[in-house]
Amino acid sequence: MSAVLPAIPPVLAAIGLMLANGVVLIYMLRKVLGHLHLRLGPTHVGPKGLVQTTADVLKLLSKEDVTPNGVDRWMYVLAPVVVFVPSLMAYAALPFSETLRITRLETGLLYTFAVLSLVPLGVIMAGWASANKYALIGALRAAAQQVAYEVPLLLSVLPVVMIVGSLDLAEIVAFQTGVWAGVVPRWFVLLLVPSFVLFMISALCELNQTPFDMSEAESELVAGFATEYSSMRFGLIFLSEFSNSFVISALAVVLFFGGWTLPFVPDAVIAPVAPLVFVAKTYVGIFIFMWIRGTLPRVRIDQLMNLGWKWLIPIALAWIMIVGVVVKLAAPGGVA
Amino acid sequence: MSETVNGVTFIILAFASIIGAIGMLTTRNIVHASFWLLEVMVAVGGLYLLLSAEFLAVVQILVYAGAVSVLLLFVIMLTLRRREDSVRPVEISIGGGVLAAVFGTVIYVAIAQYGDRVAEMPDVAPGVAELGELLFTRWALPFEVASLVLLVALVGAVWWSKEEDR
Numbered sequence: 001m002s003a004v005l006p007a008i009p010p011v012l013a014a015i016g017l018m019l020a021n022g023v024v025l026i027y028m029l030r031k032v033l034g035h036l037h038l039r040l041g042p043t044h045v046g047p048k049g050l051v052q053t054t055a056d057v058l059k060l061l062s063k064e065d066v067t068p069n070g071v072d073r074w075m076y077v078l079a080p081v082v083v084f085v086p087s088l089m090a091y092a093a094l095p096f097s098e099t100l101r102i103t104r105l106e107t108g109l110l111y112t113f114a115v116l117s118l119v120p121l122g123v124i125m126a127g128w129a130s131a132n133k134y135a136l137i138g139a140l141r142a143a144a145q146q147v148a149y150e151v152p153l154l155l156s157v158l159p160v161v162m163i164v165g166s167l168d169l170a171e172i173v174a175f176q177t178g179v180w181a182g183v184v185p186r187w188f189v190l191l192l193v194p195s196f197v198l199f200m201i202s203a204l205c206e207l208n209q210t211p212f213d214m215s216e217a218e219s220e221l222v223a224g225f226a227t228e229y230s231s232m233r234f235g236l237i238f239l240s241e242f243s244n245s246f247v248i249s250a251l252a253v254v255l256f257f258g259g260w261t262l263p264f265v266p267d268a269v270i271a272p273v274a275p276l277v278f279v280a281k282t283y284v285g286i287f288i289f290m291w292i293r294g295t296l297p298r299v300r301i302d303q304l305m306n307l308g309w310k311w312l313i314p315i316a317l318a319w320i321m322i323v324g325v326v327v328k329l330a331a332p333g334g335v336a
Numbered sequence: 337m338s339e340t341v342n343g344v345t346f347i348i349l350a351f352a353s354i355i356g357a358i359g360m361l362t363t364r365n366i367v368h369a370s371f372w373l374l375e376v377m378v379a380v381g382g383l384y385l386l387l388s389a390e391f392l393a394v395v396q397i398l399v400y401a402g403a404v405s406v407l408l409l410f411v412i413m414l415t416l417r418r419r420e421d422s423v424r425p426v427e428i429s430i431g432g433g434v435l436a437a438v439f440g441t442v443i444y445v446a447i448a449q450y451g452d453r454v455a456e457m458p459d460v461a462p463g464v465a466e467l468g469e470l471l472f473t474r475w476a477l478p479f480e481v482a483s484l485v486l487l488v489a490l491v492g493a494v495w496w497s498k499e500e501d502r
Contacts, residue, residue: 075368075371106390106464110391110394111394113398114397117398117401117403120406121401121409124406125371128413131419140413147406150403165465
């Protein structure tokens with residue numbers, strides 16, 4: 001069993017990161033949304049309401065786990081796990097620094113998208129098993145939009161892969177170190193603006209976040225597919241949603257913002273604090289997601305589907321053609 | 337990775353896929369059946385990974401588990417009128433039995449032909465770049481034909497669903 005034992009600590013670390021990230025993000029979400037709405041957010045428990053989330057977690061853990069009558073028993077129990085496990089697996093390929101990562105995969109980028117594509121299945125499972133109309137409608141909406149937006153999400157990152165010539169997340173980061181002409185960081189966000197815009201829109205949709213949160217539109221569907229879940233089963237579903245925010249934001253950092261590196265700062269200086277730089281960048285991304293969430297109204301489901309199929313996918317395909325031609329012309333010998 | 341771990345993992349995955357397939361065939365609830373199918377697909381993806389076919393495993397998860405099962409569930413849930421309709425009676429069809437028997441025989445004969453021949457595995461599994469290069473040079477024609485077939489199916493599906501509207 002020698003090969004199994006060394007794999008245990010990184011997995012435990014990922015679970016720990018996921019839990020800590022959930023606790024931090026709930027507090028952050030409440031505070032950020034609160035201030036965006038000219039409210040204060042939590043203030044009572046602890047200084048500036050800092051312990052509020054901890055209290056909530058304890059509450060979730062100690063609450064009664066209610067199983068409604070008429071649910072599809074096995075699937076009802078299994079669904080939160082099916083939602084949670086892919087979210088946990090998505091951490092496997094994320095490079096926090098040159099050395100700190102769970103595993104180095106040649107197909108890291110594709111792997112992360114593949115495991116994230118399993119999340120809608122857990123959502124459908126939860127919605128179906130709940131035997132509740134709102135839950136099922138919410139689940140089908142969530143799955144429909146996630147399946148629809150997976151296509152532009154994958155297409156939007158293809159130009160990056162074409163230029164780097166690798167699906168390995170670490171190599172994508174390595175390509176972005178340094179500066180052009182002494183001043184411009186070699187970040188893909190500056191080189192491939194359309195890709196980044198496409199990625200951001202599709203990512204918001206993948207995450208079921210406002211303005212694309214049709215799956216749990218509170219005013220229409222109670223809490224969508226999670227309506228019938230209580231206690232820590234509900235906790236698992238929510239933890240997975242916050243964790244997906246982290247993973248998608250981390251992917252954006254890797255693909256477009258140079259991962260753990262900083263421009264103008266030599267690698268030797270960053271090396272000891274690289275994971276911190278990475279996590280800080282990721283949290284800036286999450287803050288922007290929350291900013292959008294607190295600012296924009298929800299779109300309608302038909303508008304969402306039109307945007308995805310009729311606009312984003314054709315634009316993404318056209319952009320891939322353009323980048324492909326430019327890459328070929330710029331470097332006849334190979335990839336720049 | 338040591339042999340024992342591989343063996344244990346293989347047995348777990350192999351049994352998972354077989355049990356999933358049996359579960360899919362024996363359950364009377366079509367929603368359960370599609371989740372069993374999903375389990376089979378994920379387990380087979382794991383088997384690919386054991387063979388160092390990383391890209392194939394990832395694509396198996398992305399396309400079959402992530403997209404095909406979701407579409408399958410969608411079709412089931414959009415066509416079910418009532419929740420109770422998901423439970424179907426067991427239908428025994430002679431044609432299906434004959435087809436299964438023929439298929440089983442063909443597969444058995446094919447495997448028997450190969451006998452104990454063990455495929456030689458390279459020391460280092462080829463990576464994604466090598467695979468892509470082969471696909472677009474040596475196997476370019478079959479690759480393009482497969483793409484064309486998929487495109488035709490796509491256009492056909494759109495045309496078919498339009499016809500219903502009129």
